[in-house]
Every structure is written in structure tokens, then in C-alpha cells.
Amino acid sequence: MLGLLTSLRLRLRALFNRQHDRELREGLECHIEQLAEQHRAAGLGQHEAWVAAHRQLGNLTRLQEQSHDLFGFRALEDLGKDLRYSLRGLAKNRVFTAVAVISLALGIGVNASVFSVVDAMLLRPLPYDEPDRLVRIDLIDPNRSFRPAPSGAQYLSWKQETDVFEEMAADIGWNLTDVSSKGHPSGRLRSGFVSAGLFPMLGVAPILGRGFLPDDERLGAEDVVILSHSVWQQLFGAEATVIGQTLWVADRSSSVGDEPGGAATIVSVMPAGLPYGGYWGEIELWRPLRLASNEDLRLTVTTRLGPDIPLEQAQVVMDTLFTPPADQEGWSVGVQSLQELSTRSLRPTLLVLWGPRRGVRAAHRLRQR
Numbered sequence: 175m176l177g178l179l180t181s182l183r184l185r186l187r188a189l190f191n192r193q194h195d196r197e198l199r200e201g202l203e204c205h206i207e208q209l210a211e212q213h214r215a216a217g218l219g220q221h222e223a224w225v226a227a228h229r230q231l232g233n234l235t236r237l238q239e240q241s242h243d244l245f246g247f248r249a250l251e252d253l254g255k256d257l258r259y260s261l262r263g264l265a266k267n268r269v270f271t272a273v274a275v276i277s278l279a280l281g282i283g284v285n286a287s288v289f290s291v292v293d294a295m296l297l298r299p300l301p302y303d304e305p306d307r308l309v310r311i312d313l314i315d316p317n318r319s320f321r322p323a324p325s326g327a328q329y330l331s332w333k334q335e336t337d338v339f340e341e342m343a344a345d346i347g348w349n350l351t352d353v354s355s356k357g358h359p360s361g362r363l364r365s366g367f368v369s370a371g372l373f374p375m376l377g378v379a380p381i382l383g384r385g386f387l388p389d390d391e392r393l394g395a396e397d398v399v400i401l402s403h404s405v406w407q408q409l410f411g412a413e414a415t416v417i418g419q420t421l422w423v424a425d426r427s428s429s430v431g432d433e434p435g436g437a438a439t440i441v442s443v444m445p446a447g448l449p450y451g452g453y454w455g456e457i458e459l460w461r462p463l464r465l466a467s468n469e470d471l472r473l474t475v476t477t478r479l480g481p482d483i484p485l486e487q488a489q490v491v492m493d494t495l496f497t498p499p500a501d502q503e504g505w506s507v508g509v510q511s512l513q514e515l516s517t518r519s520l521r522p523t524l525l526v527l528w529g530p531r532r533g534v535r536a537a538h539r540l541r542q543r
């Protein structure tokens with residue numbers, strides 16, 4: 175251990191103390207002088223004695239370099255010399271230096287930005303409980319490029335007839351709704367209708383109040399609503415006493431399930447940044463989905479696979495259960511991973527930006543699915 179510390183001390187001294195070179199050179203010259211003196215004492219002349227001493231000791235420059243290798247950090251010294259040479263070259267060509275620095279900065283910034291998006295959109299799992307078990311059920315029309323949504327009747331039938339799914343829920347978000355409450359500003363919100371089991375299935379709990387209950391889906395039940403976090407802050411000033419207050423609701427577009435609007439009780443507030451929304455943007459007001467009077471509605475059906483049930487097995491079961499009506503002849507049913515579905519439209523573009531060769535191949539495979 176002591177020898178190691180001594181060696182390290184000598185190497186650092188040789189690296190940072192320029193006097194070490196002079197001392198080494200002086201020591202070698204002193205040694206040459208002693209050898210020459212010995213040869214002169216043996217009868218050689220002045221010049222012959224110096225030549226013999228140099229021949230006996232060897233090349234001084236090479237000996238000095240070998241001493242550097244033995245007692246110094248040669249790699250660090252070479253790196254320092256290369257850096258000094260590079261900096262002198264860059265200082266002489268300032269235009270080239272500016273272009274190179276800007277290009278490097280832009281390249282690093284763009285790559286970091288693209289990776290951040292890829293990481294957030296493609297690599298990270300969805301922010302739900304066990305997201306790998308969440309799937310979406312759609313219909314497949316061979317004559318259309320998009321997948322039609324199942325009807326309410328199909329959703330209710332599948333929910334009763336299959337056991338490969340641990341839970342099944344549905345939602346639809348499309349209404350523009352005017353709301354008002356005594357003592358608070360009025361507003362026009364994007365409202366959605368959701369079955370009672372959706373948020374518990376996703377593992378999303380309200381920060382205030384309770385979620386929807388199965389009884390809230392019954393026709394004739396008291397009208398209740400759930401507020402988004404943003405609406406709670408903007409219209410109600412983030413008041414904790416908002417639970418139980420009355421909200422007047424008036425739909426401006428097609429109603430869902432005979433829900434023309436009226437007085438509704440606020441039962442909960444969802445957390446900020448709720449990642450589950452409609453196709454048209456963040457849903458700001460949630461209402462219970464009541465299908466008893468309107469089973470022809472087209473719904474977004476989300477399910478959770480049962481434990482140890484693979485996606486392929488669920489697809490086989492749904493193929494067996496699905497019997498297309500007369501107006502859907504030739505249609506089929508598709509079971510897709512919610513994670514893959516949420517990034518399908520963005521995945522090819524992001525992969526191409528992230529890595530051309532890998533991105534193009536991945537995009538080609540996605541288009542073939």
C-alpha cells in the first residue's frame with residue numbers, strides 16, 4: 175500500500191511539476207560527466223571520453239521519455255497536448271469553430287428532445303395499475319381504415335358472457351355542456367359519460383369524494399357528476415366544500431342515454447393530469463353512463479385481462495362470441511393492447527426521428543399489423 179502511494183505521488187509530481195523535467199535532464203548530464211571522467215582517467219582523450227560516455231548511457235532524449243512513461247501519466251500528457259493543439263487550430267478558424275459548436279449544440283438538443291418524447295410516449299408504461307393487462311375492444315370493418323366502436327348492446331352482452339376479462343368498462347366523450355352553480359362562474363365544458371367501473375379498473379381514485387357507483391347507472395337515479403381537477407380550480411376555486419353542491423347542466427349537443435341535463439350533485443374531483451380522456455381533448459366533466467334506454471350508442475370499451483390470460487386467448491374468445499348483425503356482415507372484432515393503441519399513430523414517426531434504420535424497420539412492421 176505504501177509503495178502504491180509513493181508511485182502515485184511520483185507520477186502526480188511528474189505530471190504537474192515542470193521542474194521535474196529539468197531535474198531529470200540535469201541528473202542524466204551529471205551521470206554522463208561522471209562516465210566521461212572515468213574514461214579520461216583510463217587514458218582516453220576529452221572527445222573520445224564524451225563519445226564513450228554517451229554510447230554507454232544511451233540516447234538522453236529516449237531515456238527522458240522512458241522516465242516519463244515510468245513516473246508520469248503519459249496518456250494524460252498526450253491528451254493535454256492534443257487539446258492544446260486543437261484549441262489553437264479552432265482559435266485560428268473562428269467561423270468554422272462557430273459553425274461546429276452550433277451544429278453540435280443543435281444535434282445534442284434535438285436528440286435529447288426526441289429521446290424525451292420517445293421515452294414519455296413509447297418506453298414508459300401507461301400510468302395505470304398493471305397497464306400491460308389493459309386492452310381495448312373495437313370492431314373491424316374491412317372496408318374502412320378506422321375501427322368502428324362497439325354498440326352499447328354489444329358491450330352489455332360481452333360483459334355478461336365472457337370470463338377472460340377481470341373487468342370491463344365503457345365510456346363515451348363528445349358532449350359540449352353548459353354548466354353553472356350558485357355563487358360560482360358558469361362555463362362550457364367537454365363532458366363524457368363513463369361506466370361506474372372504469373376509473374377503479376384503471377386504478378385512478380378521486381382526490382375528493384367518491385367515484386360513480388353501479389346504482390348511479392340506473393335510469394331514474396339522482397344525477398351526479400365528477401369534476402376534472404382543472405374545472406374544480408377554475409370554476410370552484412379549489413374549494414374542498416364542493417362535494418355535495420348542485421351543478422346545473424345543459425347539453426348543447428346530442429344527449430346520451432336520455433340525459434338532457436338539469437340539476438346534478440357533485441360527488442367527486444379527479445386528480446390533476448388525469449391521462450384518460452376523449453378523442454377531442456381532456457374531458458372536464460364526467461357523468462354516469464346509462465345504457466338501458468339507448469343501447470345503440472357507440473362506446474369505447476376498455477377491459478382488464480384476467481390473471482395469466484394472454485392477449486391471444488382473449489382474441490380467440492371474442493372471435494367466438496362476436497356474431498355480426500345484418501348491417502355488419504363481414505366485420506370482426508379486435509382486441510388490442512391499450513399501451514400499443516395509445517401510441518400507434520405516433521410510433522412510426524417517433525421511431526424514424528429517433529433512429530433512421532431502426533425506425534424505418536419498426537414503422538414498416540407496424541403498418542403490416
